[in-house]
Amino acid sequence: MVTVNIDSKYDYWARIYNQYWGAKYCENNLPPFEYLLQKYHIHQGANILDLCCGTGHMAQRLIEQGYQVTGLDISEAMLRYAHENAPNAQFILDDARFFNLPPTFDAVISPSGSLNHIMTIEELQQVFMNVYNALLDNGVFLFGLNLEDGYASWNGAISDGDVKDDFAWACCDNYNPVAKIGQFTITIFQLLAKDWQRFDITNLVRSYSQLEILSTLECVGFKDINVYDINGNLANSECNKFAIFAGRK
Structure with missing residues (x-):
């Protein structure tokens, strides 16, 4: 990873x-x-x-x-x-x-x-x-x-994603209304040189x-x-x- x-x-x-x-x-x-x-x-x-x-x-x-x-x-x-x-x-x-x-x-x-x-x-x-x-x-x-309220639906569930022959990804998001900070993590699996590699990208947003x-x-x-x-x-x-x-x- x-x-x-x-x-x-x-x-x-x-x-x-x-x-x-x-x-x-x-x-x-x-x-x-x-x-x-x-x-x-x-x-x-x-x-x-x-x-x-x-x-x-x-x-x-x-x-x-x-x-x-x-x-x-x-x-x-x-x-x-x-x-x-x-x-x-x-x-x-x-x-x-x-x-x-x-x-x-x-x-x-x-x-x-x-x-x-x-x-x-x-x-x-x-x-x-x-x-x-x-x-x-x-x-x-x-x-x-x-x-x-734009982030009220961010509840930790997978919100988007797709699977291809050489590429797969999923996005999971959640929101802390007290801190007013949202986080969405994109997990990517990519086929590189016949091996699958995983990348986890964490993005923060502020309301x-x-x-x-x-x-x-x-x-x-x-x-x-x-x-x-x-x-x-x-x-x-x-x-x-x-x-x-x-x-x-």
């Missing part, structure tokens, strides 16, 4: 993400983000940064709609798939907590809850500051987050309250802050599972 460390876990996970989840997450998240980009007057030709872009499925769809897209992700393996899936996008290998780009983007997006992998509100504030610095004046930040996010965005300097539901409609009451946040520089 090989236990993967934090520096390489996303690389080992990349094949699964590309084959099973990337396109699905894109299909689920594209409609509300399409609508909100138009609502905030981010039109064709605009320069968009796809933060934590994964395997590039969202980047490709946005390019097909006439946007200029740059993707940023921490995983080199994820970006190898992204180059294949979105060959006309630009990609940057970097960490959302530490990237430093000049103010060149009309919008920064992070659609599928990737920022839940940021484990403290202090580090999330640093991500928001990096985004703020990368936006042009009046630029827009749109991102989705799983909130506290945040709507109030925490709004307060942190305001602290960084974002204005015109709004919260939308999973369909892109303005949230009249507090969302408790998944919310899309919007702020303008």
